[in-house]
Amino acid sequence: MTTKMFGAPIKRREDPRLVTGGGRYLDDLGHTAYEAAFVRSPHAHARIVDIDVTDALETPGLVGIWTHEDLDGPVGENLPLLIPHPALIAPATGFALAKDEVNHVGEAIVLVVAENRYAAEDAVARIRVDYDFLPVVVGLETARTAANLVHDHAPGNISAHLLQEVGDVETAMAGAPHRLSLDLAIERSACMPMEGKGVYARWDTDAEHLTLWSSTQTSTGVRAAVAARLGLPLAKVDCITPDVGGGFGVKIMHPWPEEVLIPWAARLLGHDVKWTEDRREHFISSAHERGQLQEVEVGFDDEGRVLALDVKFWHDNGAYTPYGIIVPIITATQLLGPYKPGAYRVEFWSMFTNTVLVTPYRGAGRPQGCFAMERTMDAIADYLGVDRAEVRSRNFILPEEMPYDHGLMFQDGRPLKYDSGDFPASLAKLKALVGWDDFAPYREQAASEGRRVGLGIGCYVEGTGVGPYEGAHVVIETSGRVNVATGLTTQGQGHQTAFAQIVADELGVPIETVHVTTGDTRRMAYAVGTFASRAAVMSGNAIALAARAAKAKALKIAADALEVSEDDLEIIDGVIGVKGLPEASMPIGTTAVLSNPLRYAFDEAAKAATQFAGTFDPDKPPVADDEEPGLEGKDFYSPTQATFANGMHAAIVETDPVTAEIKILRYCVIHDCGTMINPMIVEGQVHGGVAQGVGGALYERMVYDEFGQLLNASFMDFLIPYASEVPHVEADHLETPSPLNPLGIKGAGEAGCIPVSAVIASAIEDAEGFPITSMPISPGDLWELRQQHDRGELPSLRRTTAESAKEKS
Amino acid sequence: MKPAPFVHHAPRTLDEAVAVLAEVGHDGKVLAGGQSLIPMLSMRLAAPAHLVDINGVAGLDSLTVDGGYVRVGATVRHRGVERSEEGYAVLPLLRQALLNVAHPAIRNRGTTVGSIAHADAAGEMPSIAVLTDAVIEVRGPQGSREIAAGEFFTGPLETELAADELVTAVRFGRFAPGTRTGFVESARRSGDYAMAGVGVALTAAEGTVTAARASFVSVTDVPDVLDLTPVLAGASAGDIASRSDDLVTAVREHVAPEGDIHATADYRRMLAAELTRRLVAEVMSR
Incomplete structure (x- = not known):
């Protein structure tokens, strides 16, 4: 019997390559x-008055310098608004190179291409840009006062x-019977993948064909965007995702200015051009998330x-909204968690x-x-004195x-309808695990030890x-090798392993024969892309x-060849056999040979297959009307x-x-992502x-100053x-x-x-x-809060007050 | 994040190195371990036209214990000092402090002397230099000279060193018999620059403190020594706690921290005092 792969915690097949420097x-x-480098705005809000490249022109190794006015056609237009929404009343997107105005530090203004990145940066350092400064809006508090505007078309x-x-x-x-209100805040952070963004473009002048490599979470999206911006037929653009050193969301945004400009420059120059983002660029020119101020009012009964x-x-959306309002919509809807409030309003x-x-x-x-939700739950519990x-x-x-x-309506415009979950069981497991x-x-x-x-x-x-x-294409070669292609990308999730586990079980072949290609x-x-915990579910x-x-x-072909019913066949370790008749069998590769009537005996598999060739019916075409040559399967999953x-x-x-240093002594997780393909990979994702x-x-x-x-x-x-x-x-x-998909999978x-x-705030508060109402929290922050508390500016939790009253009496 | 163009000089002897430095003057910068310099070049925060790479200079790579000193050559890596049993036997404070210098990968390349020449008040080793009354050995066009650590540091990232001079070694002074040392710091993450750090040397006779000194990391603009003898003299392990208030006050009055994005000045002052209190108690309890 073939070892069951689905559900087995096998080690990731890609890791030996990736951890020994074999990644590309x-x-x-x-x-x-x-190589390309950019002049990026050193100012957060300014009008561009003049760009002087004179000094840079003498830079050794310089190839070219371009500003917005050099960009022709769609390349010079506003970057696309990827996900419009009726509530997005004043959207704004930037340009591949800033036109007249910059709206954040780091916005690209001038593209420089040189023989290498050193020379490109030398030229960048010699370009002078003059600015007229505009008032700067930083932070949600300042934005709300609307004393100054980021964009004139967006009042308030x-x-x-x-x-x-x-x-x-x-x-x-x-x-x-009871009401509480909470003011909460979460600061900005960012994905910070180990590998920043990067684009490499090769233009074939003879074929008028663009091959593009991008460190992206969506090669199909980048391909379509670049074809549209460069005015190329889709057939003349290929986009390939090489190994990607992490994405975490920032690389699902597309097209980034560089994804448009690098291919554009490669075509213009008739020469390969590459841009590899450095860490400073990633900080100031990619994307952040998380920054929100929240006001919660909750009404509850005596039971809580x-x-x-x-x-x-x-929600702080920064200077532009190319990705629409997906993030705040998710906050608004997923805030509810496992709970069912009597009535809910979110604005x-x-x-x-x-x-x-x-x-x-x-x-x-x-x-x-x-x-927001969990701070509220803790506040209710404290108010009522309930666990x-x-x-x-x-x-x-x-x-x-x-x-x-x-x-409610979820991020995909469809109803927010939970399909599965057993929350009481999860809580019982968690309480047991942590020793609640x-x-x-x-x-x-601990207290008796001064801790x-x-x-x-x-x-x-x-x-x-x-x-x-998402879709998939499975091709079985005559050797028995199984090629699996799915269009979404891989940025470290272990798809070479998890997807192969699925195929190994479905086909009954050894996992070693399964080869997975993603993002090409x-x-x-x-294909759509790898984001929203969707790869395992969708692909x-x-x-x-x-x-x-x-x-x-394969079974149909084998049944014909072996003259048995398909129902009597099984595939074990890549061999199709008749149940209970070990001698009647053929390798799955043989059915691949038989599937193709053009059967030159190039290899041993083809030679071996001739014994099953049988006699043909002269009245029928070599490929039947409802058939295709080759042993392939292609399908899409659309939930x-x-x-x-x-x-x-x-x-x-x-x-x-004394020092308010914070140490996590234990961290416990109960996780329900439905059926697990590979528990070890799931745990790695959780970790x-x-x-x-x-x-x-x-x-x-992200520490921004007022400028x-x-x-x-x-x-x-x-x-x-x-x-x-x-x-x-x-x-x-x-x-x-999950009852929604054939494999019962939920994303992880x-x-x-x-x-x-929420958990750490809850624990520090305890x-x-x-109360802890703002995250993140540093030792210095906690130390300040203690002093506010000592001065009476911060109330005690009710349970703390009750305890100290008990001690005194 | 690529450096501006520079000329790389690779002298093989000290005389050559000094000659090159004299020639390039203020346009030159000495490259040893490069753990501070290279990031500054890559971010173009510094753009010296010449780098004088002393890694190939003969005779700078040894650690020796002679007389009252542990002498560390200019190209000895932090890791070499940290792991030197010979050095640890006579001056354990070196290892105690070095374990807090960034991470092993950085200590494998960074040099102890380079860290002192860089004179970052957030660096551990400048603080250790003053605490041990180290002597900085310097070579320039006019020959060799020695500078006491207490006079070497003149400001944040500033020293007595002239542009055409090279630190060839640092001699860390050994403590009097009966001295126990310790070092502790608190950083936001392990290996980061400390929010505050402190090294102490407590000399005791028959279980009673006769001399005590401390120096700090990240809370003074130049490393200097706080003489704690007036506060701790006569204390024993059993009654050290009774000196806590005076100790904390002495440290709070000595340090002059500045706030930054990681911690306020007030927090750092509190932290320096508390770390000192705990470190003194810990060293006394050994």
Whole structure:
């Protein structure tokens, strides 16, 4: 019997290559290409008065310099608004090279191409740009005052305003026995993949054909965008994604200015051109996320059940809105997590600021929503003096209520309808894992040693696997080699392993014979991309369907050749055999030979197949009317809606009573992403997500000054946690399969990072005894909060006050 | 993030190195481990026309213990000093501090002498230089001279060193018999520049402190020594806690931190004082 691959925690097949330097990333390509660098705006808001390139023209190695006025046709037009929305009332997109005005530090103004990047940067340093300064808008508070505008066409600095309401919040709030309000804030962070963006373009003058490599999360999207901007037929553009050193969302945004300009320059010059983003460019010219201010009002009953939830939030979208308002829509809808408030109203304003633009970053608005909801749950629990886990469970949607329709519209424009999940079971597992009910004595023991510890919790639901579709093409060669192509890209997820596991089981072939290609438009022209925790759900199911089609054809051919019924056949280790008759069999590759009537005996497989050739019917064509030559399967998977994964995290933190240093002692995760293809890969995703979440909770912030200068645009000052800062993650799984797709899969990619800020805030609050309403939090921040608390400016938690009253009496 | 053009000089002898430095003057910069210089070049925060690379200069790569000093040559890597058993045996403070210098990969290339010549007040080794009354050995066109560490540092990233001079070695002074040392710092992430750090040397006779000194990282604009003898003299492990308030006050009055995006001045002052209090208690308890 073939070992079952689906569900097995096998090691990632790509890792030996990737960890021994065998990866081919964007900058590993194009050694003879010219290289590009950019003059980028040093000012956050200014009019460009003059660009003087005279001094730069003498730079040794210089090839060319271009500004906006050199850009012809669509290349010079505004970059596209990828995802319009009726609520996006004042959208704005920039240009590939700034035209007349810059709206954030880092905006590209001049393109320089030279023989190498050193020379290109030398020329950049010699170009002088004169500016007229305009008032700068930085931060949501400033944007809201609207004393100055980022864009004249956006009054109030508002790009979008959206209100959704389910039930009658006003009435429900008025009738609620208890009400609380919270003011919350989350600061900016960013994806920060190890490999920045990069583009390499090769123009074939004879064929008038462009081959483009981009470190992207969507090769099909980049291909279509570049073809349109350069006025090329789609057939004359190929886009290939090499190994990608992480994306986390920033590379789903497209086309980046460089993705348009580099191919444009390559065609103009008739020479390969490459651009590899450096870290400073990535900080100031890519994208950030997370920045929000939130106001929550909640009405609840004596049991802590939420009767009315009224949320207003302001979302910092930076200088432009090319990716629409996906992020705040996700915050608004996914905020609800596993809960079912009696009535819900959410209203947001997406705001322009003179900062780098904001597009989805792993979690994509969910960490902010989860923060709002979970801070609210903790506040209710504290107000009523009820256990925090208990308050949550009283608000859970129950398994028997699935599918559960919230009555809201999700990011994909489809109903927010949960398909699966068992929240009480997840909570029970989490409480057991972290030792929830044993924490009180632990805290007392710690206190007696002069230590301060706290326990925190956070729950989330994540819509994953949004459509519209992914496809797969499975081709079985005469050797038995199985080629699988799917169009979405890979940026480290282990697709070579997980997708091959699916195919190995579906076909009954050894995993070693399965070869997966992703992100190459030459192999799969229709695809969407790798984002929104969708690759396993979308391509995984498409690949299963395509493999099933190929298998059906193989069995049909084998049944004919062996003169048995298809039902009597099975495929084990790549050999098709008759059940119970070991001698009647053929390798699956033989059916590939038989599938093609043009059968030159090039190889042993073809020679061997001749014994099955049989006699042919002279009245029928060699390829039957309903057949195609070759052993292939192709199919697409297109779901009606997203599938909803969920999870619950708990942490124990210790805070230093004097220095306010914060240490995570334990971090526990219960994760439900439905059926798991490879639990080891899922756990790796969870660990990585938690690591990024810890970054967002305790370390990472984008420090802009009032002039829009990013003060910490390097890895020395933007504090991504090292391995030494990431806690050991204790993870356990609950598998509630999705009823929506053939494999029962729900997405896992983003999950780990979603609740971390909420969990850590909950735990620090528990340790300190006063509310934590803003994240991230540093030791210095906590130390300041303690002093505010000591001065009476920050109230104690009710449970802390109650405890100290008890002690005194 | 590519450096501006520069001429790379690779002298083989000290005389050659000094001659090149004299020739290029203020346009030149000495390259040793490059762990501060290369990032500055790559970000074009510095653009010297000449780099004088001393890594190939003979005779600069040894650590020796002689007399009252641990002498570290200009191309000895942090890691070499950290792992030197000979050095640790006579001056454990070197290893105690070096374990806090960035990460092993950086310590493998960065040099202890280079760190001192760079004179970053957030660097551990300038602080250790003053705490040990180190002597900075310098070579220039006029020959050799020696500068006491206490006089070497003149400001943030500024030293007594002339543009045409090269630090050839640093002699870290050994402490009096009966001295125990310790070093501790607190950084946002392990290996980052410290928000505050402190090294102490406590000399005791028959369990009672006779002399005590401390120096700091990141909380003074130039490294200097705080004499804690008045605060700690006569204290023993058993009653050191009774000196805590005075100790904390002494440190708070000595340091002059500046705030930055990672921590405010007030926080750093508190941190320096608390770290010192804990370190003194820990060293006394050994």
